[in-house]
Amino acid sequence: MHHQAFEYTTKFWETYSDVPKFAVTMLIEGHENTGHVAALMDQDLANLVSGKTLNLSDTAVFIVADHGLHMGPLFVLGLESADLENKLPVLIALLPQSFVHSNRRLEETLFSNEQALITAFDVHSTLSDFSLPEQEDSHPPNRPTTSLAADAYGTEQSSSLFRHIPASRTCDTAGIPQQFCKCVSP
Numbered sequence: 001m002h003h004q005a006f007e008y009t010t011k012f013w014e015t016y017s018d019v020p021k022f023a024v025t026m027l028i029e030g031h032e033n034t035g036h037v038a039a040l041m042d043q044d045l046a047n048l049v050s051g052k053t054l055n056l057s058d059t060a061v062f063i064v065a066d067h068g069l070h071m072g073p074l075f076v077l078g079l080e081s082a083d084l085e086n087k088l089p090v091l092i093a094l095l096p097q098s099f100v101h102s103n104r105r106l107e108e109t110l111f112s113n114e115q116a117l118i119t120a121f122d123v124h125s126t127l128s129d130f131s132l133p134e135q136e137d138s139h140p141p142n143r144p145t146t147s148l149a150a151d152a153y154g155t156e157q158s159s160s161l162f163r164h165i166p167a168s169r170t171c172d173t174a175g176i177p178q179q180f181c182k183c184v185s186p
Contacts, residue, residue, distance in 0.1 A: 057096060125159060
């Protein structure tokens, strides 16, 4: 299935090469219990995000999952780590080097947030930052006062990954329901 999705994304990117764009490509290869089907797309995905298929030198790519593993040997064996694995969806942000290196503070913030507890609201805030016009001496851009999730912005429940997320953030302060909390007490 991923071949069609990647082909469509590539055609879309090439057709609108001269304008800013936003694309979402959804893949279902991970929804089978052996992991073999997901492995079949490894090389194609690597070619896509490495720039071998498309020129992505000025493009931010986010690889996001809605949940971690939820089937397979870990779950058959009833291991406690299986539940934890399910609560840890992947988020990979591939940002243009020119963007990251354009501001030392941004680079430091991204590095400090690398292991932060984040939510889908944070990803939304981060993506929203890309839609705002650049302002001089404001990188990342200042958050507008109105938005679809305005009541969440500026709180611990929503923060762009381009802004510092405190290491002390908890599932409770991030608005993550306890049944989905990945924090484990020692």
